[in-house]
Amino acid sequence: MGQSWQEAVADKKRRQAEAIPKQWLISVPPATELTVTSIPESCGLLTDKEVLITKTEVDVLLKKLASAxxxxxEVTTAFYxxxxxAQQLVNCLTEIFVDRALARAKELDDHLKSTGKVVGPLHGLPISLKDQLCMxxxxxxxxxxxxxxxxxxKNAALVDILYECGANPFVQTNVPQTLMWPETFNNVFGRTVNPHNRSLTSGGSSGGEGALVALRGSPIGVGSDIGGSIRIPSAFCGLYGLRPSYGRIPYAGAVNSMEGQDSVPSxxxxxxxxxxxxxxxxxAVADSKPWLKDPLAVRKKWDEDEYKLEDHGRGKGLVFGICWNNxxxxPHPPIIRALEMTKAALEAAGHTVVDWVPHKHAELCNTLNDIWSAGCLEDYDTVTSITGEPLIETMLAEASGEIAKTNFRPTGNASVSAYGLWQLQKAKLRLRQEYLAMWEETAKTTGTGRPVDAIISPVAPYAAPPHGMNSDASYTSIYNVLDYPSxxxxxxxxDPVKDAKKPPHKFLSEEDEDNYKLYDPKTFFNAPVNLQLSGRTQEEEAVIAMTxxxxxxxKGK
Known part of the structure; x- marks a missing residue:
């Protein structure tokens, strides 16, 4: 008789706990203390210098590391x-390997001392990895x-590149079972919570990264995104996060769910x-020639002209389209207020903001869901049946009668034939073509001779919701179908005063009414509010510059 799945989990949790140095354990506040962002600095474990190191932004950190x-x-120790x-406060880590990371850090220090040169552009920088990137x-x-x-x-291609660039991958972070959830919970490690308010979700599927980086437990985290899985945790945890175009960052050698589904790649x-x-x-990654390690990586080095916005009037008098709803x-009042703030700030800075009318957003989302559903259930069952672990059906903190409305994951339609899947892929291509034509058409109305430069939109119709209530990735997933960097x-x-509940509007749908009922400023206490900026396919440099x-x-600069 082999061990049960529950016994396997107990053993894994024990090994994870044993990997934590005992002297790094802290007194954890009770669950009633919702906001824990100040605890890393007040708990007494970090020295003043370690607090300073972990509060320093990446560009400055790299300069201090390069100059020795x-x-x-000391930087790796501080972040570890x-x-x-962070792990004790929000349950964000999976793999912990302190000795290995410190040995790597010493090698980097020795190299700098003996040669006077850095290993690469990320020399000495600890980087956290979502639990997909094989080391x-x-x-x-x-x-x-x-x-x-x-x-x-062996290492995933991106891990090899990070090592070559001088980085130090030092922890791996939590994900939802199957990855196909915009929240983070699984049968092995449990739930990752939001450090700004632990009764709210950190998002998913890169929720471990979002929570860790928000607590400054890592200077840079690597997440993945097939429908919003970088952007949702970034938004819910108050971070910057980029979903690049297909193939811009290498994926080869990483593990994934739904492998072989390459119509809308992660x-x-x-x-x-x-x-x-x-x-x-x-x-750093683009300049490392990732196409030599991954046959699907795009052959495109960092383009400085694009970053200088050569195709966008060199950044003067830009025209932004704002998508107020899909x-x-x-969206809830705080999201609308963020859109209004952004519009006002851009206009004050001399740019133009126009309304962006969403084009077939529901059809884009339905097409994506149907593509996923063609084989996803068979994919999940193939893996979970090995041990008989249950397939998680809800992310609610306590399972309740609300499962129907809170089940996010695509449910699977095994009856789709290969030919049927081809028709979905054809529909996706048609929608991309239509969107491109529509975007190009805006050149007639912007007054710059160029089409709209970028779209600004919500990341979700709400800030981070309570656990189990994030059942919508439609605001992010359309850009996965279109392959727009976001x-x-x-x-x-x-803000409970500025974001008071508004009287009911004319509801766009039943889902819109449900979303309206979900809002109460008290529920969303202290939740960050983020937006996303989207550009054209393979235009990462311009999207970074416009952001x-x-x-x-x-910031009024």
Missing amino acids: EWSSV KRAII KGVENVMGYVSWIGKYAE VFGPLCNSLAGVKIFMK GVKV FVFPVTRV EIVDAAL
């Missing part, structure tokens, strides 16, 4: 201690009991507390 003012060992604090000799469970004990035989991208960190990560759900940026926080312009306008 700060050693990689803070990551372990040789490290377990990748990816939220599945069936994958406990599955150790990587992509890797960064989550960070600073905009500069996102740019530094993207440039035609299905009207950059999430922080704007404000839910810098929006960010500066919001």
Whole structure:
């Protein structure tokens, strides 16, 4: 008789707990203390210097590491201690390997000391990885009991590149079972919560990264995004996060769910507390020629002309389209206020803001869901049946009668034939073609001779909702279908006075009415409010530069 799935989980949790140095355990506040963002600095574990290191943004950190003012060992130690604090507060980590990371840090310090040169553009920088990015000799469970004990035989292509760039991958982070949820909960590691308010979700599927980076337990996290899985945690946790185009960041050698579904591929991208960190990560990876390690990676180095906005009037007098709602759900008051703030800031900075009319957003989302559903259930069953672990049907904190409305994951339609799938892929291509034509058409009305430069839209119709209530990824997933790079940026926080509940509007749909009823400013206490900026396919550099312009306008610079 083999061990049960519950016994496998108990053993894995024990091994995870044993990987944490005992001297790094803290006194954890009671569950009633919702906001825990100040605890890493007040709990007494970090020295003053470690607090300073972990509060320093990536661009400055890299300068101090390159000049040997700060050693990689002390920077890695500081972030590791803070990551372990985060783990105790919000349950964000999966794999913990302190000795390995510190040995790598020492090698980097020795190299700098003996040669006077950095290993690469990310020299000495600790980087956290979503539990999909294989590191040789490290377990990748990816939220599945069936994958406990599955150790990587070699690094994923992106991990090799990060090592070549001088980075130090030092922890792996929690994900939902199957990855196909915009929240983070599985039968192995449990639930990751939001550090701004622990009664709210950190988002998903890169929710472990979102929560860790929000607590500054990592300077840069790598997440993945097939329908919003970088952008949703970035938004819910108040971070910057970029969903690049297909193939811009290499995926080869990583584990995934629904492997072989390549009509709408998952992509890797960064989550960070600073905009500069996102740019530094993207440039380092693009310049490392990832197409030599991954046959699906796009052959495109970092394009400085594109970053200087050569095709966008060099960044002067830009025209932004604002999508106020997607035609299905009207966002909650804090999201509308963030859109209004952004519009006002951009206009004050000399840019033009026009209304963006959503084109067939519901059809785009339905097409994506049908593509996923063609084989997803068989995919999940194939993995979970190995140990008999149950397939999670709801992310609610306590299972209730609300499962029907809170089940997010595509449910599967095994009756779709290969030919039927081809028709869905054909529909996706038609929608992309229509969207391109519509975008090009805006050149007639912008007054610049160019089409609209970028679209600004909500990331979700709400700020981070309570656990189990994030059943909508429609605001993000359309950009996965269209393959538009989309950059999430922080704007404000839910304010009980400014964001009071409004009287009912004329509801766009039954879902819109449900969404209206969900809102109460008290429920969303302290939740960050972010938006996303989207550009054209393979236009990451321009999207980063335009987000810098929006960010500066919001900060009044």
